[in-house]
Structures are given as structure tokens and as C-alpha cells.
Amino acid sequence: MPNKKEFFTSGFKAMEVSDSTALIWTRLYGQATPNPIIHKKTDTHPSYPIDFNEEMALDSVDGGVFGAEGEVRFTLTNGYESKVSPWIKVTEEDDFTASHEFSSLKPDTQYEVTVESKGSGHKVDGYFRTAPIKTAEKSIHFTTSTCQFFWSYDDSLRGFKVYDAMNRMNPDFFVQTGDYVYYDRKGPMAKDIPKARHKWHAMDSWPSLVDFHLKAPMYMIKDDHDLLQDDISDKNKAYGKLSWSDGLKIWKENAPLRGEPYRTFQWGKDLQIWLVEGREFRCENNMDDGPEKTILGTPQRLWLEQTLKESDATFKILFSATPIVGPDSDRKKDNHANKSFKTEGDWMRGMLSQIDNVYIINGDRHWQYHSVDSATQVNEFGSGPVSNSHSQGWDQDDVRPQHRFLRVNGGFLGVKITRQSSRPEIEFTHYNVDGKEVYSAKFQAKGHLSK
Template sequence: MAIAIRGKRGLTRRHLLVRSASTLALAGLGSLAKPYLSRAADRPRITCGLQSGDVSTNSAMVWARADRPARMRVEYSTRERFDTILGAASADALPDRDFTSKILLEGLPPGQDIFYRVRFEDISGIPGETQTGHFRTAPTDDRSISFVWSGDTAGQGWGIDASRGGMRTYRTMLENRPDFFIHSGDHIYADCPVPSELKLPDGEVWRNIVTEEKSAVAHSLAQFRGNYKYNLLDENLRAFNAEVPMFAQWDDHEVTNDWSPIGSADETGYSEDGTSRLVARAARAFHEFMPMRESREEAGRVYRRVSYGPLLDVFLIDMRSYRDSTWNRRDDGSDTFILGKAQLAWLKRELAASDATWKVIAADLPIGLVSLDAIALGDGPPERREQEIADLLSFVKRAGVRNTVWLTADMHYTAAHHYDPNRAVFSDFEPFWEFVSGPLHAGTWSPGELDNTFGPKAMFQKGCSAEQGDNLAPCFGLQFFGRVDIDGRSEVMTVTLKDVGNRDLWSVDIEPRPDARPGKLLAQHI
């Protein structure tokens, strides 16, 4: 349950009714809670650290999880000492959400460091421990921006080996002190159990922390939830989450490998409305554990736009929830899609309406890398799912939308792709960049094959060598993320591809182009 409280003001009758309803909900669960004792061990605990997300100029989500039915209390300030409190908010942590709770903080000052502290109170109102977190609201002026992106965590059985430093890429990203982090998907690998040990090519042994819920392929809601709780055992991830807000999207492994809405199910089958029960359980766990805003237009919607001041809009798209069946596509190419009609129309409208200098399209899959599950299928004109991408790219050109950059992960190596109509079979679009990074903490693969439909050229790529072989363990150093810096004066975007050791592997400066939209009266193009 999420409750938005605007600043520190008197409670209205509506707030009192909401709070009273929450109190009754908690009181009704009294039989589930342990009798309260004064010992610290019997106080409500924060079990998985803190998270913030979807930060804008004046609001942000805050997330935490308790170990029992409780109420989450949040106080926030622009001062780390909390000697001045901007406001306070509360929300319930109940069994039906696995004791997770999130609150939308509103009325925040723009361009400010916000410090927040969280505690849980049990049904008697006596508080447990307090933890503190931090995020920075988006600016309303042209100050510089820095953020990081990547994806793919705890894949291929490579879990948390504490003796090797755990999930070290999160620690490295924290050292960069970004304004926010885009997680491009595969937060978990629900279809990849974590064994106690894995043999390494050099003869050594990788030793995982293991849990019951992460020891089998996820089917039950408890197992999907357990995948997120497993990752949050890592101290690097918890430290990162407490300091850097996340813009979350998902890909396939939050459900199962290469999933699509039709054709991805287990023995429980489908609900009466035709939806997969497996996908529903996976989606429920994802939304419970992500610090995301809840869509008012569509329950469970992942795609959204996050505005981060005059220099940047981030468009987080969803290439899973609305796609055609991965394995049952028609040979004539009809009825095949990756975004779906509603999301594609939304993306066009939002891009056309954006006043930001840079429009970052955060995708969960690359455009031009050949894969049966993805978009590109090989050289030639746009076919099947490529037709939606061609439609989008043509619209961007026709509508005069400038300065679009695509960011993604998924491929388990890092690369910079430049798309140019002069190299392409399909040429009705403006040149643009796409950057690939990851994995954060999973097996590393060798670079893939590009097709010529949209004219991509690999300006840089790094992954496993043929000698190393695919699925190289994280301890060999080929774990990647990307950093984006936008200069407030020149508006130049600098994209740097980095590794777990914080080494700069490759970098490019991209000059912004002037807006070509005549009066922004673009409805006729949509």
C-alpha cells in the first residue's frame, strides 16, 4: 500500500480516514504478529535495506521491507543531521505484499539532496531500528547530470560469493556517485537456481550463499519473491540502493527465459481471462520489490516517462508485456510486434511532447543484434518485430524529434553501436547511437552479430574471447556498466563504457542537435 503525503502539514479528514483504515488493517492482523517484548530482537526489523526510485523534480518513491506486519514511518530532510524535517509519511507493510511497503514523497524541493530515515512500528506502535537513505531530486535549471545504467544480476548460477567481494559492480557504480541508475532488466534470474558451488576454468571453486527459495526454478510467488530477497543479501547492492535512486524496467528472466505473454506458462496454466498465472506471480513480485510509481492508466504497467529536468527525459519501455508469442510467429510477418500498438502510440506522443534536450530511450533489448527472441533476425528489410522499430524511427525523423539515444543491456557484454541510414537497408530515419552494457553480476558472453536492416556499426565492443568461452564467471573482471554525463553549459552528452574495476573502456562525446519541430504541432504525425 502506498500513501502520498505532501510536505509537513495538518492532517485533513481524508488523511485521517486513510490512516484509520490502515490502523484497522494492521489491528486485524494482530494474531499474526508476535507479542511485543522490549528486547531489540523482538522489534520490527528492516530486512532488505532501503530503496528509492522514479525521482523527479519534486517527488520520489521510497521502499523498504519489514519482517512482520508493521507500519513504515518515513521522515525526510535536506540536511543529513535531520535537524530540520521537511515532512513525514507512513504506509503499511502487510503479509499480502510480503511485508514490503513503498511511499511516494511529494512536494520536495528540486535539485536538492534529500536524506530520509525509515523505521517500522509494530501493532503496538513501538518502533524498531532506523535506517537512513539518500537521493537527489531532478533540477529545474541547466545544471549537469550524471547517471549509470546496466542490467543482468545473479544469472547463470553466479550468486553471492562473499569471499570474492559479492556483487562488486554495485560498489563500483556507487563510487561514481551518479544522480540515478537505470536498471535495464533481468534484476533476477527466476529460471536460474543458485547452487552451493561452481567450478571455475582455473580449477578454483566459486562458493555461493544459498537460500531455499533460490535453490530451484521459480514457480510459486514465494520463490519469485525469494529471488529478490536473495540479491538483497548482498551488502554492495544494499549500500548502492540506499544512496542511488533506481529507474527500474524488466526483461525476460524476471519471469523465465525468453518469455512472452502468450506461450509462457507452467502446470498452473492460464486464468479465465487468458493470462498466464506464472507471469502474474512474477509480475506481482517484481512490482512489490521495485521502487516504482504505480500507473494510473493500467495496473502493473512498466513503461513510463521520467522527466529529469530540462536536459533529460528518460523513456523506459517494455519489450516483454505486449509482444507476440516468441515461438509461434506467423511466417508472413503479420501480427508480430515487440511494443504493441498502445505502447508504440504512447512513445510517439511522449517523444513529440518532450521539451528536454536529450531523450534517452531505455530499452530491455538492443535493436540490431541478431537473436531469435529479440528484434533483429538477419540482414534485409524490416520484418516482423523490426516493422514497429522502423515505424518509430520514421516517426522520430518526420516529427523532427532530436537527440534520441538508446540504452540497453541483456547481451552480457558491452558495446557502442552507431546506426546510420547510409549503411542501412531501411533508410527513413536519422542517425542515432545505441549503447549496450552489462552484466552487473552474471556470466559474460562474446559479442553478437549485427544485421544491416538499420545500418548499425560496432564502434566498440568487449566481452569474452573465444579462448575464454561464454558464461565467464564475474570474478574474471568482465562485468560492465555505462556512465552518462550531460554538461549543463554545453549540453554535450558523454557516454563512457566502464568495467567492474572502474576502468574507462571507451567514451564518446555527442553534440546536441537543435530542435527541428515546427511549433510542436505534431498530432497529425501520430
């Protein structure tokens, strides 16, 4: 009998789910639970560990989990048939991660997932549901969040309250809009590959995240803190010993997308989502603004405009790691809401305004908001950070003309697409960290707002 110590401490993630495909990801570990939290933390926004030794060994760092080499296998079952991956070798070179893309799945079907290790026989189980076909008139409910720093946890045993709150809602899927980890914040500062990888191990092993991902399929887009450091745009710049290419490799270990990092998925007749890439193709932030200055890059811009115009989905949601409408702080200069990218920002807002029923959901900002661009009437929703102690960067009293809602605190965003008397409606709801509604805006197809 196998007796090797191998565990799925962070469970698995069902990713990139469509009506016929799904990517299943996992990491193999050598310990069943992460290291305990031994440091107290500050009450500041954000929180930081007190008296933390940045040079301490990683095998004893709070939240740390060491990996294990071995072989893993994924099985999907829908009650009628099973699909089984080959045994996949897990090595230190790829941080003990494994993934497999399944195809020819049935639409709108629940699949039970089993992930098993060959060496120990250890298993973890969960499930996800595929998207409905593009012609299906079906209600959809999803959640989205951004900005989570390990030491800003608000539950010392489970991690982040928002994940348990979202889990109770049983969303069809979840979108994480960047800053999943923070390399450039202490506890430890991730200035080399082992410490950067530690950030993922510690984050993914919080029980609230594990339990949520075993039920809700997810999509991920990266931002600066997931790649290298704050506002990074220079590919030749390093963060300590961590290079741009190192950061990109680690990202791909954890989000092993097939194909381009920008992509689109349709969930039935009434919803299509776009996930854009904001770091890999951008010009440097300090470059003078003009027609050549871009965050998206020409191929992605052409793809975005073409696919949006070709879409026959009722509602179209663009997910961006950074704001497009804002407003944002005048000191910032790395997104489409800033003057430094005004030319492309004007183009994006103008282009989006020409297409019916388009909405933006963005990450990066540490406050919750709903804004409407004064010139184009494009709506943007910021989910806010996942914990109250991670909220910062805006004054609660600084309400601008664009704001329809402003709350400088933590939480998440939920979106529901339904049909009332055959007319599609979409509702955006901001929740606090406990899952209590704090704001809601409902739109009927063609953009009519009702409250």
C-alpha cells in the first residue's frame, strides 16, 4: 500500500470553464496543513506582521507549506461517463503543480472532480458546472473580488470571510481580478523565486479559499503584485533577485492558461465575459502619452474590439485588472483612468459606449465603487479588497461626479443575470466581508436603469 506523505493542502481549482472545456489545476504538498500563524499583526491598513524576520527559513514561515514530488491524476464524472487524465509527474521545477485540460464536456452539466496522488493514494473531491450553450436562456450568478494580502486576513483560522460568504451563495463561477498575492509586502518580501512561490502556497492553503474553489470554477487575471511589484511596466527591472521572466513563470505555474492571456467566455444567451491582459503588452508608464502608448498592445486591442462587436450575448462584461473609468488618484499613472494613458483610455471608453449593454468590472482599487463616465456613460464597478484592513487609497468623503456609490472598505461584488417577463436584466450588488448587501444597481437590457 502507498505510504508516502503527499497531500492536496490547497485542494484544486477548476479554471477556464466553457460549455465544453475545463482546466483542472492542483499542487502536491508534503504536509497536510500549513504552518501556524505565530506572528501578531498590526491594526494598520494594510496589516503587517510584527517583529517579522525577513531572513527566517521558509519551512517555518507563517502559512508556509512545502511541496512534494510525485504523480497526480484528475477524474471528471457527470453520472453517466468519466474522463480521466494520464498520471502527471509533479516536480520542483514547476513548483509541484499539475494541470490538465478536459475537452468534449457536456454543457450545463455538473462534473464531480477527483484529484488523486499515486504515491500516497490521497484524494480530494469537489465539483463544478460547465457553462450553458450560447443559445440557452438561463439565469447566471457569479462573484468577483480583488486585492488580497496574506497578512490582511480577517479570520485567523480560515483566512478571509469573503470566501465563506461567497461560498454560501453557490455562484456559477468566480473571477479574481488581480493582486491575488503581494510579492512586494513583507511577511516575507518575495525578492527571489522561493519566497514568491511561498506567497501562493500560503494564500491557496487558507481553508476558506480551499473550500470555495472546490465548488466554484474560477477565472484569473494578473496585475502588478502577482508579477513583480507595484505598478511594474519595465520588463528589464527586477525585484531583488526576482526577474520579470521569473514572475511570469510563477504566474503560469498557478494560472496555466492555454493560449493568449486575453480571452472570452460565453455563459448562455445573456452573458459573455472578456478578461484582458494589462501587464505583458504595455508600454512603460513614464512614456509620454499619445496614440502609440498602450496597455493592451495592438493585437489585443483589435481582438477586443472585434469580439465585442461580433458578440450576440445580451450583456457583455469586460474584466480589467485596473480601472478604465475610475476616478483614480491623481498620483497614479498606470491605468486607463489616469492621464498617463488618456489616449487609449478615451478610445476604450468611446469604443465600449458604442456597444449595447457593456459593463466594466475592475480590480486593483482598494475601495468599492460604482462609477459612470461623464463623457460616454460607461458603467464601471470596483469590487473592493477582500478584507477591511486592506482598504485604503481613497477618502470616503471625496465623492466625485462619476460616483454612484463609494465605500472605502472591504467586500466583494456579485452579479446576477435573469429574465423578467422575457426581458433580460442584470444586477450588480456590492457586499461587505460578511456577505451583507451594501449597494445594488439593476439594469434592463438596452441600458435602462431601475432602482
